[in-house]
Amino acid sequence: MGFFVSKFFWGTLLIGWGLVLIVEKLLKVSIPYGRFILAFVLIYAGIYLITKHSSHKRIVIEKNTNKAETVSESADQREYNLTFGENIIDLSSFTDYSKRIIINTIFGTTDVYLSENEAYNISVNTVFGKTMLPPDKAVNMGFGSNNYTVGDDSKENKINIEINTIFGNTSIMIKR
Numbered sequence: 001m002g003f004f005v006s007k008f009f010w011g012t013l014l015i016g017w018g019l020v021l022i023v024e025k026l027l028k029v030s031i032p033y034g035r036f037i038l039a040f041v042l043i044y045a046g047i048y049l050i051t052k053h054s055s056h057k058r059i060v061i062e063k064n065t066n067k068a069e070t071v072s073e074s075a076d077q078r079e080y081n082l083t084f085g086e087n088i089i090d091l092s093s094f095t096d097y098s099k100r101i102i103i104n105t106i107f108g109t110t111d112v113y114l115s116e117n118e119a120y121n122i123s124v125n126t127v128f129g130k131t132m133l134p135p136d137k138a139v140n141m142g143f144g145s146n147n148y149t150v151g152d153d154s155k156e157n158k159i160n161i162e163i164n165t166i167f168g169n170t171s172i173m174i175k176r
Contacts, residue, residue: 016040076100082108082168089113092175097157105129105168112163113175119151119158122172129165133172150174 017036024031071080079102080089086108091101092115103112114120124131125145132139133148149158150172163170 012044013037013040077102080104080110082106082110084108087111090175091115091159091161094159097159101159101161102164103161103170104164104166105170106166107168109169110165110171112161112170112172114150114172116151116174116176119149119153119155121158121160122148122150123160123162124148125162125164127166129168129170131163131165131170131172134174 017033020031020033020036023029071078076098077100080087081104083106087105087110089103089110090113092113094101094115095118103110122133123145124133124147127143130139134150151158163172
């Protein structure tokens with residue numbers, strides 16, 4: 001959890017703890033520090049998850065499956081997130097070798113189309129799900145992490161893709 005290492009988290013925790021010490025001395029009240037810290041961490045984690053401020057540009061796109069897909073894009077990566085639904089991601093015309101693509105599928109089904117003219121380094125992480133890759137229908141089921149090369153292995157430039165599937169299905173297909 002990245003928010004536990006942020007300056008804002010630790011600064012707010014220390015300020016809150018200092019305020020508790022001042023209130024305890026001024027009002028002569030006994031406040032349990034352990035419970036204060038646990039309550040603060042839980043509240044902060046909840047607010048962080050609800051707001052989840054990011055420097056990435058966020059776009060919501062409606063697909064023809066009537067499900068929403070979230071796309072985050074920064075200078076070095078493009079991220080697709082699908083939760084509860086179906087999605088089709090067409091990367092057949094994507095040729096930016098400097099960007100890493102991350103595809104997260106949670107409780108859903110994602111079909112990813114790749115170009116037959118490109119080479120891809122694909123890192124697959126699956127938890128209670130199934131990820132299928134071409135050309136030999138490599139399957140990553142249950143728990144596991146594997147790395148695959150799809151396309152011409154001798155190509156110098158490859159597009160890097162990370163696929164995370166949790167309680168869902170992800171299928172990688174070659175678009176001809």
